[in-house]
Amino acid sequence: MSVSDCIIVPLDVPSELEAIALIEKLPQVTFWKVGLELFVSSGPSILKILNDRQKRIFLDLKFHDIPNTIAGACAAAARYGVDLITIHATCGKEGLQHAQSAMQTSAEQAGLPVPKLIAITLLTSISSRSLAFELKIPLELPEYALHMALLAQASGLSGAVCSPQEVAQLRQSCGDDFTLVCPGVRPTWAEVGDQKRVMTPAAALKAGANYLVVGRPITAADDPVRAFDRICEELS
């Protein structure tokens, strides 16, 4: 695996045509993320387009519902042949366990590799201040993120999504087999935007991330190819 394979680029665009244009502009990207904007606007056909081009897929729909509903959604998502699927850890243990088991059964019945189900610990757009004063969570942010990751692991999930600022602690507590995916990644030359807990790509990888999700620093750059290459250079 080369260093570029650990960079996941989100297809955060409003249409399938724009998604295809981005995929074609960046042939060196091997791992793409399909999130809410594109999936809601254009449906699942983008997943077939990516599969046909032998790209890896992170289906980031961030499921959050009761156990029965979440299990159905995960079973359906597992049949798309994707690599990673997200669910909010706040679904709780019963929901996470149902989701994991439904996803596994569904992929096996379809004869497909079982995707990794990974739990959102705490969105990277949430600051310590909003965790305490808006969400009224009475734990320090790193302690809360770790608790959510351990809940996901105890429920049988393969990994978690966390900010790079918490990844070292999660890696130490959850071990090397637990997949840790970090959005909130910002090179020094990129704007932070709405992300609140950020680190540079090199620091995030060094701290223990398996994959980095890097969107606007690449996709909104004047020259996305140069931006992607520059991040790869900084990582190697």
Ligand SMILES: O=c1ccn([C@@H]2O[C@H](COP(=O)(O)O)[C@@H](O)[C@H]2O)c(=O)[nH]1
């Ligand atoms: O906690 C989370 C979970 C998911 N995301 C997603 O990652 C990308 C980040 O894009 P940037 O442009 O690099 O900010 C985006 O698709 C989010 O939906 C996240 O940011 N934080």
